[in-house]
Amino acid sequence: MAAKVERIKLGSQGLEVSAQGMSEACYGPPKPEQDMIALIHHAIHTGITFFDTSDVYGPFTNEILLGKAFKGGVREKVELATKFGGVRSVDGKWECRGDPAYVREACEASLKRLDIDSIDLYYQHRVDTRVPIEVTIGELKKLVEEGKIKYIGLSEASASTIRRAHAVHPITAVQLEWSLWSRDVEEEIIPTCRELGIGIVAYSPLGRGFFSSGPKIVENLPNDDFRKYLPRFQTENMEHNKTIFERVNDIATKKGCTPSQLALAWVHHQGKDVCPIPGTTKIENFNENIGALSVKLTPDEMAELEPFASEDSVKGDRYMPWNSNLEGF
Structure with a gap:
């Protein structure tokens, strides 16, 4: 039986969410709408109340889906986060907008698609370096x-941007990639968030599916799955990175859990101010993710994971090159 999903305080402004959330960013072709709504309702019944989306997921279609899923009194049971800022440039690449007119325009559009009066947590998806x-x-x-x-x-x-933003209005949460193979945030960003009382939302806590499927994940990715083009998933890097999965798998086997549950439990063990938001399209995978809440890691087990989960143990960048006005890329 899955562990009870506890509530945590996300940041210091009063927002409370389920200790594990659910991302609506899914890879590959869209899944049947009714199947996804059924999955969302199953998640809520299980105790997950924190749902993460963005206007670029689809684009736009995922917000519409959540709007439909939260009808009939469901909206009052959940905390909803969405994001703005990602737009397609004329050359087809993503760029970011953070100018006031666009901020307001994007918010109004998300409210309409979600069919709600207020967004619980509204993120700037990426920082536009052209706008202070x-x-x-x-x-x-x-x-x-x-x-x-x-x-x-x-x-x-970045840490400096977080500080500047927080001085204007309290920032409740910072969303960042944090997992056993994405740990660069631990040097400056995590300490900054904790100093300022900002909650941490970890996306891709399963390494974009790497800790669920291992190196075989790359074998059947369709062309419209952007993971196929990420540096870490390229053959020359995956040959090295597969050893990380193998070692995690060995520990998980001894622990009596799956590699993905172990990887997700590792994120949970980073602190009560951290909420991972794994994404999935299948109920059985969702149930496996929930099972991570029952996996308790000892200090010795955390130490055992440390040597091959360090930042410099992974080959390949997290993303392909982006347009120059996005902070950090």
């Missing part, structure tokens, strides 16, 4: 005052 963060947060602060959003978040922001 103080200007972007200033507009978000107005949206808080108007009741259109309740809490402000940042995604993939």
Whole structure:
């Protein structure tokens, strides 16, 4: 039987969420709408109340899906986070916008697609380096005052940007990639968040499926699955990275859990201020993720994971090159 999903305080402004959330960013072709709504309702019944989406997922279609899933009194049972800022440039690459007019336009559009009056947690998906963060947060602060959003978040922001943003209006959560093979955030960003009382939301805690399937994940990725083009999933890097999975798998076998449960439990053990948001499209995989809450790691086991889970043990960048106005890429 799955462990009870506890509630945690995300940040220091009053937001409470389930200790594990659920990302609506899924890879590959869209799944049948009714299947996804059934999965969302199953997650809520299990105790998951924190749902993460973005206007770029689809784009736009995922927000519409959640709007449908949260009808009939469901909205009052959940905490909903979405994001703004990602737009397609003329050359087909992603860029970011953080100017006040766009911030307001994007928020109004998300509210309409989600069919709600207020967004619980609204993130800037990526920081637009052309616009001072103080200007972007200033507009978000107005949206808080108007009741259109309740809490402000940042995604993939640097420590200095987090500090500058927090000085304008309290930042409730920072979303970042954190897993056994993505640990660069531990040097500056995590300590900054903790110093300022900002919650941490860990996306891709299973290494984009790597800790679920191991190196075989790359064998059947369709062309519209962007993981196929990520540096870490390329053959020359995966040959090295597969040893990380093998070692995690060995420990998981001794522990009596799956590699993905072990990897997810490792994120949970980073602190009560951390909420991982694994994504899935299948109920059986969701149930496996919930099972990670029952996996308790001893200090010795955490120490055993440390040598091959360090930042420099992974080959390949997290992303392909992005347009230059996104912070951190």
